[in-house]
Structures are given as C-alpha cells and as structure tokens.
Amino acid sequence: MKGKEKITILALETSCDETSVAIVQNGRCVISNKIASQIPLHKVYGGVVPEIASRKHVEVINPLIDEALKEANMGFEDMDAVAVAHGPGLVGALLVGVSTAKALAYGLSVPLIGVNHIDGHISANYIENRDLVPPFLCLVVSGGHTYLIMVKDYGKYEILGETRDDAAGEAYDKVARALGLEYPGGPIIDRLAKEGDSTAVHFPRVYMDDNPYDFSFSGLKTAVINHIHNLGQKGEVYNIKDIAASFQQAVIDVLVDKTMLAAQSNSISKIAIAGGVASNAGLRRLMKDRADALGIKLYYPSPIFCTDNAAMVGCAAYYNLLKDKISDLKLNAYPNLEL
Numbered sequence: 001m002k003g004k005e006k007i008t009i010l011a012l013e014t015s016c017d018e019t020s021v022a023i024v025q026n027g028r029c030v031i032s033n034k035i036a037s038q039i040p041l042h043k044v045y046g047g048v049v050p051e052i053a054s055r056k057h058v059e060v061i062n063p064l065i066d067e068a069l070k071e072a073n074m075g076f077e078d079m080d081a082v083a084v085a086h087g088p089g090l091v092g093a094l095l096v097g098v099s100t101a102k103a104l105a106y107g108l109s110v111p112l113i114g115v116n117h118i119d120g121h122i123s124a125n126y127i128e129n130r131d132l133v134p135p136f137l138c139l140v141v142s143g144g145h146t147y148l149i150m151v152k153d154y155g156k157y158e159i160l161g162e163t164r165d166d167a168a169g170e171a172y173d174k175v176a177r178a179l180g181l182e183y184p185g186g187p188i189i190d191r192l193a194k195e196g197d198s199t200a201v202h203f204p205r206v207y208m209d210d211n212p213y214d215f216s217f218s219g220l221k222t223a224v225i226n227h228i229h230n231l232g233q234k235g236e237v238y239n240i241k242d243i244a245a246s247f248q249q250a251v252i253d254v255l256v257d258k259t260m261l262a263a264q265s266n267s268i269s270k271i272a273i274a275g276g277v278a279s280n281a282g283l284r285r286l287m288k289d290r291a292d293a294l295g296i297k298l299y300y301p302s303p304i305f306c307t308d309n310a311a312m313v314g315c316a317a318y319y320n321l322l323k324d325k326i327s328d329l330k331l332n333a334y335p336n337l338e339l
Contacts, residue, residue, distance in 0.1 A: 007321065010065075010079045010104065011314030014057045014097030015089025015117045016144070017041075017048045018307060021061070021068040023079075024314030028126050032071035033304070033311040036060045039184065046183050047173065054092035061100050068310075076108055083113040083317030085120055086327075087337025088144070094333035102329050113317040114327040117308075118145060118339045119155060121274040123319070124305040124312035129272075132299050137268045139259045141283075142275030143169030143184070146255075148213045148262055149339070151272075154319035157339050160262050161213025168251055169277045171217040175247055178225045179240055189244045190280050196245030201227060203250040205257075213262050220250055252283045260290050272299040279303040 006025050013020040017038040023031040038056050042048045069075060084101035087094060098114075105112035122138050134154060140147040146163040166174070169186055176185020203223050206216040224247050231238045263271055271291055277283060278300050291298040305312060320326075 004080065007080050007318060008074070008078055009081045009083050009113070009314045009317050009321070010068075011083040011115075011310040011317060012061070012097040012101050013085045013120070013308055013310040013313050014061065014093050015085050015087070016093055016308055017053045018309070019057050019060045019064055020308060020310035021064045022310035022314050023068055023072045023074060024311055024318065027123075027315045027318030028130060030127055030311045030314070031074070032068045033309055034064050034068045034071065035304075035307070035309055036064055043183050046177055048090070050090045050092055053090060054096060057093055057096035061096060065100075076104075079108060079110060081105075081111040081113055081317065081321055082108065083115055083313050084331075085117045085313050086114040086331055087334035088117055089333075089335060091333050091335040094335065098331060098333045102331060106329060111321065111326045112329065112331060113320050113325070114331045115313045115316045115320065116337055116339055118147065119157075119316045120312035122149065122151060122157075122272070123316035124274055124301040124309070125272040125299050126315050127305055127311060128302060129299045132270065132272065135268070136270035136272055136299075137259065137263050137266070138272045138274055139255060139278075140275045141168045141255060141273065141277040143167060143173060143186070143277075145275060146215050146217070147339070148258060150266065155316070155323065155325065159339060161211060161215060161258060163215040163217065165216050165218035166221055168215070168217055168255065169275070171221040171251065172277070174221050175224045178228050179243065186277060186280065189248055190282060192241045192244035193248040193282055196239065196241030196243070198245040198249035200239065200242035201246040203227075203246055205250055205254050207254070207257075213258050215254065215258065217251065220247070248280075248282050252280070252286050255283060256286050256290050259287065260294065260296075263296055264294065268296070270297050270299065274301065274306070276307055279306040
C-alpha cells in the first residue's frame with residue numbers, strides 16, 4: 001500500500017458531541033468531511049450529557065458515512081483503510097465509532113487504524129498548511145485538554161506541559177455559565193470580549209516554578225465566579241463584556257507566554273495551535289503578534305478543523321499507516337488514552 005500513488009482513508013470521529021465522517025487522501029487532501037453537531041441537544045443542560053451523546057452517535061453514524069461517500073463520489077471499494085479516534089473522550093461515544101470502524105475494516109478487508117484524538121488535533125494543522133513538517137511546537141487547547149507539545153516527527157511527541165486542573169475550554173464554559181450565557185460558552189465569551197475592556201478587572205495569571213510549561217485555570221475560574229458573586233451580593237451592576245474580556249485576556253496571556261517561552265528555550269522557529277480554543281480570535285491575534293515579533297512562523301487550522309472532526313483523524317491515520325501502526329480487531333475505546 002505504501003507504494004500507491006493515492007491512499008484513501010475513511011475516518012470516523014465520535015469522541016464527544018460531534019459525529020464526523022471524512023474521506024482523506026494521502027493525509028492532507030480532504031475529499032469530504034461531514035459533521036453532525038449535537039450542540040442544540042446539550043444546550044438545554046448547559047453541557048454534554050454522555051448518554052444522550054452516545055445515543056445520537058448511534059442514530060447518525062451510518063447516514064453520515066453514506067453522505068461522506070456520496071459527496072466524495074466514491075464507494076466502499078475505493079477505501080484503502082478505515083481510521084477511528086479511540087480515545088481520549090467519552091467512553092460510550094468512542095465505542096460507537098470504534099465498533100463501526102471495526103465492522104467496516106473487517107467487512108472491507110482493509111487495515112484498521114486507531115488514532116489518538118489529540119494526535120488528530122495536532123495533525124489538523126497539516127491539512128491546509130502544506131509546508132508544515134515536524135519538528136515544531138504545538139499548543140493543544142480545547143474543552144477537555146490543554147497541552148504544550150513538542151512534535152518531533154509525525155506521531156512522535158514530547159509533552160512539555162499540561163493543565164494540572166481545568167482545561168482552558170472548560171474554564172470558558174464554567175465562566176460562561178456563571179455569567180448566564182448559553183453552552184458552549186467559549187465562542188460567546190470570545191465575541192463579547194471584542195467589545196469589552198480587557199483591563200477592567202485584573203484576574204490572576206498562574207505560573208509554576210517547578211514546571212514553567214504547566215497550566216492551571218481552576219484558580220482563575222474561581223476568581224471570576226467569586227467576582228461575579230461578590231458584585232451580585234452587593235447589588236452592583238457589572239459589565240458582562242468587560243468581565244468576558246478581562247477573563248479571556250488572563251487565559252490567553254498565560255497560553256501565549258508559556259508557548260513563547262517554550263519556543264525560545266528550545267530554539268523552535270515554527271508554532272502550531274490546535275483544538276477548539278484554537279479558533280478563538282483573541283488567542284490567534286496575540287499569538288500572531290508575539291510570534292511575528294520573535295520571527296517565529298505560526299500555523300493554525302481553519303475553525304472547521306479546530307472542532308472535533310474526522311478529517312484530522314484521517315490525516316493522523318495516514319502517517320500511522322506509513323509507519324505500519326495498524327490496529328487489530330481487538331481495538332477498544334480508551335477514555336483516558338495518553339498521547
């Protein structure tokens with residue numbers, strides 16, 4: 001298969017609340033990428049309900065496969081491999097994708113490739129940035145994860161730092177809930193922050209002495225919630241836009257500071273950002289300004305490839321396949337799968 005001019009992979013992603021199916025050729029060419037979001041279902045609960053997510057994946061996965069094949073004008077016989085994100089994520093949700101992928105790979109007699117969800121997010125940068133090749137530094141920041149990772153080669157990583165408590169996206173959602181905003185809170189806070197004063201309230205920035213690349217957002221989240229509650233108890237009116245802007249500035253200051261420190265300390269000239277929060281306008285703007293000032297090239301995916309999607313899984317799977325990292329039919333879902 002390695003000698004084939006075009007390797008076509010059918011990829012599945014069901015790690016949380018998006019069902020996605022993609023067809024990817026040679027890792028960087030996305031033929032189709034279908035996503036069925038469950039946000040309207042979970043919005044009324046203020047967050048993802050695992051059981052509802054799992055049931056919805058079961059309902060839409062097969063029709064979505066048909067849609068992806070139709071959009072690509074291809075059939076099952078054109079697939080050279082089947083890939084699936086098998087962790088980390090919600091175990092029930094992951095199992096839907098894993099079970100479907102194993103059935104497809106067995107029925108089609110093609111290789112099965114299990115992909116780490118975080119590997120997928122990092123690999124999303126390859127889709128539109130054809131000049132991006134390892135080594136580079138990648139900040140992965142989403143609702144469930146915050147990592148600072150050295151990408152040594154395709155699929156070969158060294159974790160420099162990670163969150164010790166809340167992920168950045170998780171802090172966004174919890175602060176948004178305290179402000180009375182809808183789920184998911186990240187995009188709403190990002191929009192409000194554009195119209196607010198980021199210096200109105202000074203919220204804490206956490207830096208660790210024992211590992212300068214680790215993150216912590218629990219204290220920041222608590223500080224914002226306490227500030228809101230204190231104002232409410234005094235009967236004082238507060239400006240939501242100013243609080244959103246001040247909170248966001250505290251988050252992105254830390255994310256960018258630590259990323260630039262790691263880049264300079266390791267003589268890195270290329271930085272990528274990935275994950276749902278990578279589509280945050282404030283983060284992109286500050287990261288670009290700081291990177292330009294240091295002569296570092298910055299890469300990031302389009303917003304559609306920042307959210308959970310199967311195209312990123314297909315991209316990561318291609319490089320796994322080239323290294324003969326093929327799974328057997330005993331592949332399982334691992335909610336706490338490490339990179």
